[in-house]
Amino acid sequence: MLIVKKFGGSSVADKERIFNVANRILEDYKAGHEVVVVLSAQGDTTDDLLEKAKEISASPSKREMDMLLSTGEQQSVALMAMALETLGYPAVSLNAFQVGMTTSSTYGNARLRNIETDRIQAELDRKNIVLITGFQGVNRYDDFTTLGRGGSDTTAVALAAALKADKCEIFTDVDGVYTADPRVVKHARKLAEITYDEMLEFASLGAQVLHNRSVEMAKKYGVELVVLSSLTRAEGTIVKEETKVEKMLVSGVTADKNVARIAVVGLKDEPGKAFELFSLLSKKNINVDIILQSIGREGTKDISFTVGRDNLKEAVQSLEEHKERLDAQRIEVDEHVAKVSLVGAGMASNSGIATKMFEALYDAGINIKMISTSEIKISLLIDEKDANEATIAIHDAFKLSGEL
Ligand code: ASP
Ligand code: MG
Helix, strand or coil, X not given: CXXXXXXXXXXXXXXXXHHHHHHHHHHHHHCCCEEEEXXXXXXXXHHHHHHHHHHHCCCCCHHHHHHHHHHHHHHHHHHHHHHHHHCCCCXXXXXXHHHCEEECCCCCCCCEEEECCHHHHHHHXXXXXXXXXXXXXXXXXXXXXXCCCCCHHHHHHHHHHHCCCCEEXXXXXXXXXXXXXXXXCCCCCECCEEEHHHHHHHHHCCCCCCCHHHHHHHHHHCXXXXXXXXXXXXXXXXXXXXXXXXXXXXXXXXXXXXXXXXXXXXXXXXXXXXXXXXXXXXXXCCCEEEEEECCCECCEEEEXXXXXXXXXXXXXXXXXXXXXXXXXXXXXXXXXXXXXXXXXXXXXHCCHHHHHHHHHHHHXXXXXXXXXXXXXXXXXXXXXXXXXXXXXXXXXHHHHCCCC
16 A cells, blocks of 8 residues: 655654654554655744744845745655664655655745655665655746745645545644634544545635645545544544535534625716726735625615725725725724634535524624625634634534534
8 A cells, every 4th residue: 555644843853753653653654654754844943944034134135035934844855864874764855855755836826736646656675664744846947946835745745646545644733633622622523534626615615624725635635534633543534525424514613703894885876896906906816705795875875895904904905995996985994803713524415404504692781793605615804802702603503403
C-alpha cells in the first residue's frame, strides 16, 4: 500500500514531536507500506519568517518572500530525515524543485499545475521513506512559489492524486472535524465522516481544519482523506464524496467572525444598480457573500451585503468614491457582525431545518440581520457578541432532536 501522510507545523514543532512523528511514520513503513510524508514548517516558523522580512523591508518583493518562506518546510523535511536515519531507517528529503512540482507564477498564492512522480517513485523503489516539503512549488521561471497559508494540505492531496496513493492522512493538532468548535460548544461531537461539499463549506466558513483548496482538489480527483491527530490514537474524520449516514440531515454549526456588513442606502430603484455596485467591488477582487436588496419604496432601494473584514476599508473607499455615480444617498457599515451557519448535505430535501434554526435563535433572544441559504447551508448574520450563544443554541436545538 502507498500511504501519503501530512503533518502540520505543530506536529513537528520540536525535537520530541519530530521523534513522535518519526515513530508513527515507521509503524507504516515497518508494516511493509510505501510511505510519502509531507511536512509543514515547524511551529511558528512561517510567521517568524514573515516577521523577519518585515524588519528588513516594508514591501519585500514577492519572489524573495517565497524564496524565504519556502525554507521553513525545507528545515522540517531535512530534520525528519535525520530523525529517521538516527532511528536506523532509510529516508530522503526532497523539496519542490527536486520533485518537480510546478505551479502558476503567482507568488504567495500559486496553484499547483503538475507533479512529476519519477524521482519519488525511484526513491520508494530504493526503499526510502520520502519526505516532501509542503506549501511550495516551482514556477516556469524555476523560482520557488508558495501555495498560500495552510497550503501544505493541498500539497499532500495533490501528491496522493499524482501517486494514486491508497490512503491520504492529514495529521493536525485536532483529532478530526467536529459538529461545532469544541471550545465553544461543550457537547460538540467528532464526526466519523463528512462529504467534500460539507467540508468545503466548513473550510470556507472559518473552521481551520483543512486548506480549502485541498478539499477542492480531493473532490476533483476523488482522494479520500482522513483528518486525525498526531498526538493521540483517536480515530479521525473521513472526508469523502458520500457518507454512509444518509439520515444525518445536518453535520455542524460554525461561526465566522471575519465578516462586516455594508449597506448602500437610497439607491435609485432602476435596472443596473446592483450591476454597477458589484462591478466596483469585483474590479478590486473583493468577495461579496450574503446580499440583500430591499423592496423599492418611493423610487429608491437599499442593497446590503457582507465582505471579509480585511476587505472592508477598500470596499467602503471604492463605494464612497463612486457614490455620486451610483446615485446612493449614503453608505453604512457594521463591523461587529458574525455569520453562523448550519451545514448539512441532507438539508436540501428537508424544509423544517431553517425553521428550527430560527426558533433556536428566537428562544435565545437573538436578532437575525440577514439570511442566506444554499443546497447544503443556511447562514444567518447576527451581532458579533451573540456568536457563541447562537452557536450553542443552534447546536443544542439540533442535538435535542438527534440531528447533531
Ligand atoms: N507553513 C505554511 C503556513 O504556515 C504552510 C502550512 O503550514 O500548511 O501557512
Ligand atoms: Mg494547516
